Amino acid sequence: MKFKLNINQTLQRLLAQEDTDGDKRITIDDKGPKSFLLEDENGNSQLIEGTYYLSNLLQELALSKKSNSEFAEIDSSEIIENPVSRISRKIKDLYWNGLTRTIDAKGVAEIVEDEKIENAISYLYVPATDTVAFEYFKELEKTIPKLKVVQLAEDISSEYVLTLNKKPGILGLALQQDNNEIKGIPFVVPGGRFNEMYGWDSYFIAIGLLLDDKPELAIATAENFKYQIDHYGKILNANRSYYLTRTQPPLYTSLIAAIVKNAKPEKNWIVKHLNTAIKEYQTVWMEDGKRLTSNGLNRYKAEGIGLPFEVEVGHFDDVLEKYALLYNLPLREFEKKYLDREITDVSLDAYFVHDRSMRESGHDTTNRFVNVCADLNTIDLNSLLYKYETDIAFLIETEFENHFTDDKNKTYSSEYWTKKAAFRKEKIDELLWDKDAGIYYDYNFIRNEPHPFEAAATFYPLWAKLCNAEQAETLVKTILPKFKLKGGIAGCTKEAIDDIGVNSPQRQWDYPFGWAPHQMFLWEGLLNYNYIDEAQEMVYRWLWLITRNAVDYNGAIPEKFNLETSSLKIVAEYGNVGTVFDYITEEGFGWMNASYQLGLSILKTDLKGELEKLTDPDSLF
Structure with a gap:
């Protein structure tokens, strides 16, 4: 049934009755009657009951209000839509658009006004190696009074980056020529206060984009990765000036492989990105004394001087x-x-x-x-680099008939890379696998001893396919239960936190918090080793958590969850992005959106049916 409604009148009446805490949302925390008679001028009426359905009505009214019309036609089928279909549809049709940005004439005005810029002037930094971009942005500077465009020095040393902290700003990303007009290649931000492109967030986001038939945005993500490597020397933590000395977990080859599989790009596209991935592997990760250690394994080793600039006053x-x-x-x-x-x-x-x-x-x-x-030689980083080596081998074998010549005229076979992967696996088994405990630990190469902290990163080898069958079985049967909570796996075990002691502050990537990347890696890892039932269970637990909270909290899709309480309400450093909005979220949160779509692509029909019933606050897990 379709209702022709006066938007403002209906909205005001609905909020006055149901939004008892005045936060412009209808949630389980409100104490209204949870029953609203929807009536229109044509005599149509329908009783809307329950938090979930009332919040859907509020959201549809809020969307209609954007048309600036007095009246709107609201379809009741969207109000009573089951939560799984609604969340997935909103992600695909609304949230990805809300998270998409460009750094160009159209998009830069929005970015320079974001809440992270406290100076009167908004600085946009452009690489010294991109003169076309510099000329373009200098022309743009004339039209935006607050904008100041600065060309970076050729030598981006830690000392130089430190000088930029007096005038921090956004970093330029890739441009393209489109019908004689220069435009920014789009990127998708995580959500909330983030108006920049984050390195590892972008990989998970791109997986969601591919699932939602948006290959052009996934490809754009790869283009911006390539641009950062070519012009900043690495895939950045994020494209802000104070991140110039810091990279992120290496996921570029996984993105290339996913695009090749799902979007079927032209061969020359694969050539240029494979070239750049090899360049990143060699210059960012495999130079002696930096992120490569003497035992042949890798570590995270950010450069930079002094305090990390991005934290708030008081954080340390x-x-x-x-x-x-x-x-x-x-x-x-x-x-x-x-x-x-x-x-x-x-x-x-x-x-x-x-x-x-x-x-x-x-x-x-x-x-x-x-x-x-x-x-530390960390298990997560070395799993990711093992995946780089096997990805590159796979692409050379399947796309280039086992013969790839890079842009430095060096020729590689797949065997070259499989040998590198085999060496890394051997060292991981020697130094990071604890056979007695049945778990992967990080390895302290300074002390020459394991770093025995039970972290969710122990499941990365399942995703990277570097476990043998016995290791996989031990991880799944013995270790997974230690991480499992009602809504998924936590960032570490409770025992790991207890071992540290009561004086250590609670940190957001530890117990009891749950994050989308850990779940996504785990699901695909379980499927890699044919643990189908376990994968179904873990997907269901996470999607139940997202759906339950969206039903109860006006459609909110947050950055992370407290798995101890199965709630998006979190007291932790940095809060919980994605939980603060008026009327309706139009973004969700990037990797949480992606995890929902990936989970639905894995989950069996009967379990999806169970999720669709989560409209009653008293429904059982």
Whole structure:
């Protein structure tokens, strides 16, 4: 049934009755009657009952209001739509669009006005190696009074990046020529306060885009990865000036392989991206003394000087307090002097080498890596690089008849890369696999001993296909139950946190928090080793969690969950992006959106049917 409604009148009446806490949403926390009679001028009426259906009505009214019309036609089928179909449809048709950005004449005005820019001037930095982009943006500068375009130095050293912290800004990404007009190649941001392209978020987002028939956006993600490697020397943590010394978990070849499989790009596209992936592998990950260690395995090792610039004032108070006392200064004064490098301290600098490296890992933050990250051959990084080596071997064998010549005129066979992968697997088995515990631990190559912290990264080898059958069985049968909670797997086990002690702060990548990347890697890893029932169970648990919270909280799709409470309500560092909005979320959260679509592509019909029933607050798991 379709209702012709006066938008503002209906909206005001609905909120006055049902939004009892005044947050412009209808959730299980509101104390209204949860029953609203929908009537229109044509005499149509329908009783809408329950939090979920009332919040759907609110969302549809909010969307209609954007038309600036007084009246709107609301289809009741969208109000009573089952939650699984609704969430998936909104992700595909609404949320991806809401998260898409460009850095060009059309998009830069929105980006320079974002909440992370506190200066009167918004700086846009362009690589020294991209003169076309510099000329384009200098012309654009004339039309946006707040915008200041700066060409970066050719040598982007840590010292140079430190000087940019007085005037932080966004970094330019790839441009393209479209019908004689220069446009930015689009990218998809995580959501909420993020207006920049994040390295590892983008891979998971791209998997969702491919599932939702948006291959052009997935391909655009790869183009922007390539641009960053070519012009900034690495795939950046994110495209802001203070991230220039920091990369992210290596997932470029996995993206290339996914695009080749699903979008069937032309051969020359594969050539240029395979060239760039090999370049990244060699220059970012395999140069001696940087992220490659003497035992042949890798570590995260971000460069940079002093405090990570992106954190809020007070984030490091527990660390800085003892140094402030040592230098006989008030805490804030010491922090400022240290940030400005008026004070330097060798031990504090060493702490922040580990901290920036932890942020490079994507796991920002976890007790697993505090004050030790750069000393660890981590299981996640080495699994990802094993995947690089096997991906490159696979692409050379299947796309280039086992003979690929790179742009430096060096020829590779697939065997060259499979030997590298075999060596890495041998070293992982030797140093990172604990046969007695049946788990992968990181390895401290400074102390020559395991770093026994039970982290969800132990399941990465399943995804990368580097386990043997016995290792896989042990991980699935013995280790997985230790991580499993009602809604999925946590970032680490509770025992890992208990072992650290009560004085350690709670960190967002540890127990009890659950994140989409860990779930997605686990599901695909279980399927790789034919653990079908276990994969179905774990997909269901996570999709139940997303669906349950969306039903209860006005369609919210958050950044992460508290798995102990099965809730998006979180007290942790950085809060929970994606939970604050008025009337309707038009973005969700990037990798959470992707995890929902991936999970639905795996989940069996009968389990989807169980999820579709989650419209009653008292329904059972």
